[in-house]
Amino acid sequence: xxxxxxxxxxxxxxxxxxxxxxxxxxxxxxxxxxxxxxxxxxxxxxxxxxxxxxxxxxxxxxxxxxxxxxxxxxxxxxxxxxxxxxxxxxxxxxxxxxxxxxxxxxxxxxxxxxxxxxxxxxxxxxxxxxxxxxxxxxxxxxxxxxxxxxxxxxxxxxxxxxxxxxxxxxxxxxxxxxxxxxxxxxxxxxxxxxxxxxxxxxxxxxxxxxxxxxxxxxxxxxxxxxxxxxxxxxxxxxxxxxxxxxxxxxxxxxxxxxxxxxxxxxxxxxxxxxxxxxxxxxxxxxxxxxxxxxxxxxxxxxxxxxxxxxxxxxxxxxxxxxxxxxxxxxxxxxxxxxxxxxxxxxxxxxxxxxxxxxxxxxxxxxxxxxxxxxxxxxxxxxxxxxxxxxxxxxxxxxxxxxxxxxxxxxxxxxxxxxxxxxxxxxxxxxxxxxxxxxxxxxxxxxxxxxxxxxxxxxxxxxxxxxxxxxxxxxxxxxxxxxxxxxxxxxxxxxxxxxxxxxxxxxxxxxxxxxxxxxxxxxxxxxxxxxxxxxxxxxxxxxxxxxxxxxxxxx
Numbered sequence: 001x002x003x004x005x006x007x008x009x010x011x012x013x014x015x016x017x018x019x020x021x022x023x024x025x026x027x028x029x030x031x032x033x034x035x036x037x038x039x040x041x042x043x044x045x046x047x048x049x050x051x052x053x054x055x056x057x058x059x060x061x062x063x064x065x066x067x068x069x070x071x072x073x074x075x076x077x078x079x080x081x082x083x084x085x086x087x088x089x090x091x092x093x094x095x096x097x098x099x100x101x102x103x104x105x106x107x108x109x110x111x112x113x114x115x116x117x118x119x120x121x122x123x124x125x126x127x128x129x130x131x132x133x134x135x136x137x138x139x140x141x142x143x144x145x146x147x148x149x150x151x152x153x154x155x156x157x158x159x160x161x162x163x164x165x166x167x168x169x170x171x172x173x174x175x176x177x178x179x180x181x182x183x184x185x186x187x188x189x190x191x192x193x194x195x196x197x198x199x200x201x202x203x204x205x206x207x208x209x210x211x212x213x214x215x216x217x218x219x220x221x222x223x224x225x226x227x228x229x230x231x232x233x234x235x236x237x238x239x240x241x242x243x244x245x246x247x248x249x250x251x252x253x254x255x256x257x258x259x260x261x262x263x264x265x266x267x268x269x270x271x272x273x274x275x276x277x278x279x280x281x282x283x284x285x286x287x288x289x290x291x292x293x294x295x296x297x298x299x300x301x302x303x304x305x306x307x308x309x310x311x312x313x314x315x316x317x318x319x320x321x322x323x324x325x326x327x328x329x330x331x332x333x334x335x336x337x338x339x340x341x342x343x344x345x346x347x348x349x350x351x352x353x354x355x356x357x358x359x360x361x362x363x364x365x366x367x368x369x370x371x372x373x374x375x376x377x378x379x380x381x382x383x384x385x386x387x388x389x390x391x392x393x394x395x396x397x398x399x400x401x402x403x404x405x406x407x408x409x410x411x412x413x414x415x416x417x418x419x420x421x422x423x424x425x426x427x428x429x430x431x432x433x434x435x436x437x438x439x440x441x442x443x444x445x446x447x448x449x450x451x452x453x454x455x456x457x458x459x460x461x462x463x464x465x466x467x468x469x470x471x472x473x474x475x476x477x478x479x480x481x482x483x484x485x486x487x488x489x490x491x492x493x494x495x496x497x498x499x500x501x502x503x504x505x506x507x508x509x510x511x512x513x514x515x516x517x518x519x520x521x522x523x524x525x526x527x528x529x530x531x532x533x534x535x536x537x538x539x540x541x542x543x544x545x546x547x548x549x550x551x552x553x554x
Contacts, residue, residue, distance in 0.1 A: 022475055022503075023076035023127065025067035025185070027060070028141050030085035037086025037149055038063070048165015051512045058164035059086075059177065061512075065166055065504050066181040069457070070189065072500035073464055073491050075473040076127035082185060083141035086149035091156035094343060095374060098175060098450055100430060101145035101184035102192050105134040106205055106213070114471045119205065119213040121190050124472055143188025151175065160376065166508075167529075168455045173376055175450055182456040183445055186463055187434065190215060190470050191446050195228075197432045200238030214470040219421065219433070220251035222414050227251055242423050242433050245284060245369045249418035252469025255462050256417050259410055261494035262461045263419075264441045266409040267292065269383065273400040277392055280404070284384035286371035287438050287449035288343055292381045297332070297356055298402040301393060304333040304349060312339035319344060322352035329353030332401065334393055337362045342382070343375040350380050357382040358401075360390025369425045370438045374449050412440030419462060422448050436462070458535060461495040479503045481523075484547035488530075488540050498535045502526065502544060506551075516552055523548040 031037035040056040052058035063084060071080075083104070089097040103121035110129045113120065122142040125133055134142070150156040163174035170176040193215040194203045202210035212229055219228040221241040226233050228241075241248045250256075268280040283292075290296060305315055305324040312319030319340035322328060333354035335345050342359065349357045357380060361368055368384045385393070393399050413419045420437035422428075431448035443451040444461045464474055479486045479499030490499035509522035527541040536544075 021075040021077065021473075023071045023074040023123075024079045025071045026079050026081050027063055027067060028081055028083040029060070030083055031056075037147075038084060040086075044164075048163065048167040048169055050164050050166050051508075052164070055164075059162075061508065062164050062166065062177050063181055065508060066178055066185055066456075068504035068507050069182065069460075069497060069500045070185055072479070072503045073460070073474055073497055074127070074189070074467065075475055076123070077130055078126040078132055080123045080126070080143065080189075081141050082143045082145060082188065084145045084147070086147050088150045088156075089146060089148040091148070091150055091153075093155055093158050094341060096148055096151060096157035096160075097430070098151070099145065099147045099180050099184040101143060101187045103188055103190075104139070104141045104144045106194065107133045108211065115214070115217065118211055118217060119194055119203075120471070121188070121192065121214070123188065124190050124214065124467075124470060127473070128471060143185065145181075145184045145188060147177075147180065147184070157374070166457060168457055170452050175376075176452065176454070176456075179445070179454050179456045180450060182460065183450075186446055186460075190467055190472065191463065192434045193219065195238070195433070196235075197242055197427045197429055198239060200235035200240075200242065202235075215434070218250050218252040218466075218469050220249050220418060221247060222249050222416070222418065223247050243425050243427055245423055245425070245437070245439070246414065246420060248421045248423040248433070248437075249414050250421055250466065250469070251418055252466065254465040254468045255419050256413075258462060258465045258493055258495075259413050259417055259419050262442075262444075263410040263412050266406040266411045266413075267294070267403045267441075268406065269297075269385070270402050270404045271399055272402060274396050277396050277399070281385060281389050282368060284368040284370040285439050285441075286342065286346075286373075286382040286384075287447070287451070288371070288373050288375050288382070289346060289378040290381050291441050291443070291453075292356075292383055292403060294403045294405065296381050297383070299330075299332055299355065299400070301332045301334050301358055301397065301399040301401055302328055303394065303397055304328055304335045304352070304354070306348065314339065317345070318348045318357075320348065322348055322354075325352040330355060331398075332356040332358055334358045334360060334390070334397070336360050336390070337384070341373050342371040343373040343378060346378045346380060346382050347375065350378060354380065356380050358390075358393070359384045360393065361385065361387045363387060365425065372424065372428075372438075372449070376452070412437055412444075457501055458498055458533075459495050460497055464491055464495055481506050481544070481547035482551040484550045486540065486543045486547050488536055488544070496535075498530065502530075506548075520548055520552070 031039040042055040105122035106119040107125035112128045152161045162177045163170045194213045217229045269283045306320045316336045318335040333349045422435040435448040436444045475490045479488045479502040488499040505526045513519035527544040530536045531541045
């Protein structure tokens with residue numbers, strides 16, 4: 001074994017609930033005593049069901065809620081220790097790394113290891129071995145996580161702020177902290193491959209030579225039809241797959257079998273006129289704005305024009321305000337890639353009245369990569385097409401487009417149903433490979449960019465299936481309050497974790513309530529929310545209340 005530090009992008013009182021064999025995640029607060037981050041004493045008004053009255057309290061409540069959710073989903077007899085701090089991460093005025101996390105230790109060839117000779121992240125290895133394999137008092141964390149403490153400053157995704165609510169109702173300009181914590185802990189639990197993203201070389205942690213790992217064992221190149229764990233797989237081939245959109249997929253059967261429960265049917269960009277270029281075209285999706293659909297991407301494509309200035313030498317790159325607003329209003333606007341970020345182009349198109357953006361690539365390649373970036377103020381859909389297709393569009397403007405829905409194939413999976421992993425053309429060291437692809441629709445928790453449609457308090461989509469492919473065991477039973485069965489499943493196929501939500505709320509209600517009456521009211525409110533959201537039926541709501549009353553008995 002060897003310590004592996006991440007290189008990616010308070011005691012509680014009361015009777016807390018954990019199912020038999022549920023994983024217990026323990027917070028190691030790296031900000032304790034600093035007055036910063038998770039220890040920030042700045043007064044705060046309770047928000048979105050979060051009862052904390054200081055910024056630090058609200059952050060810790062969200063963090064423990066996330067740990068209770070994951071703990072209810074996964075099985076482990078060994079506590080999983082999660083280190084957490086706030087600090088400045090990579091920032092610009094228009095973009096920021098929200099968080100980063102990963103395994104602090106990796107282990108191999110331990111008792112009960114499913115595959116000999118490969119690395120396992122510490123949390124999974126401990127759960128399989130049944131003991132703490134890395135009991136270092138000086139560095140006890142199994143997972144290390146960091147969150148951006150400068151978010152919203154002028155030089156760090158200006159105009160945004162962390163949202164500490166537990167209700168999923170993220171306001172405009174807010175970044176849902178619960179989603180981000182669930183995502184980052186998700187990396188530490190195993191959504192992370194240990195290989196060089198640029199060279200494709202496996203890593204050598206202990207001087208015995210390069211070795212694969214439990215995550216990478218399931219990576220697959222669907223062009224060569226060779227898995228990364230295959231002896232015929234070469235570093236060069238793996239490196240190419242990791243920078244070719246659509247080529248890198250997950251081969252594990254559990255993810256493949258549950259994909260149809262989670263993913264929408266695949267959509268195609270279709271040109272309907274002029275007749276000479278009619279047909280289907282490949283496209284890349286955007287990490288910002290709403291997902292494309294027939295409802296929001298049907299109409300006419302025209303060329304956007306802007307001035308050649310300091311923002312960009314081209315007159316069709318939309319790096320400054322468009323000069324042909326009258327022509328693009330109510331249309332989909334074709335612009336060229338280059339000079340400025342995609343969100344800047346989209347903002348200029350949106351300001352001119354365009355209802356969507358089509359970015360033509362400036363380098364040859366197919367399929368077209370996705371559009372990266374993040375800006376909660378972008379409300380129009382955006383796609384990316386190849387250089388060749390962009391030239392075809394330009395020679396035939398205006399072009400009428402729509403989206404068609406395939407009755408069988410899935411959005412974000414290849415033609416055999418294997419789900420895509422993130423493989424941008426330019427390697428992003430903290431994102432490439434160790435995420436689901438942004439092509440998935442609906443958006444998944446473990447995509448590389450924050451999306452407001454994710455509701456991780458109820459749904460973690462294909463992540464548990466991926467963990468099971470790696471060797472994790474999950475809790476398929478019902479949520480319990482004390483020893484009382486609520487009949488609400490902790491985890492359902494497709495990633496619904498409503499029962500885990502019930503257990504996490506029971507723990508929070510117990511800790512935050514000042515008397516039994518407030519605890520009961522907290523749980524009554526919970527079952528009303530779940531019933532109103534149609535996540536449980538009336539009999540399950542009644543069972544939650546019975547279990548709540550039972551839990552009050554001595």
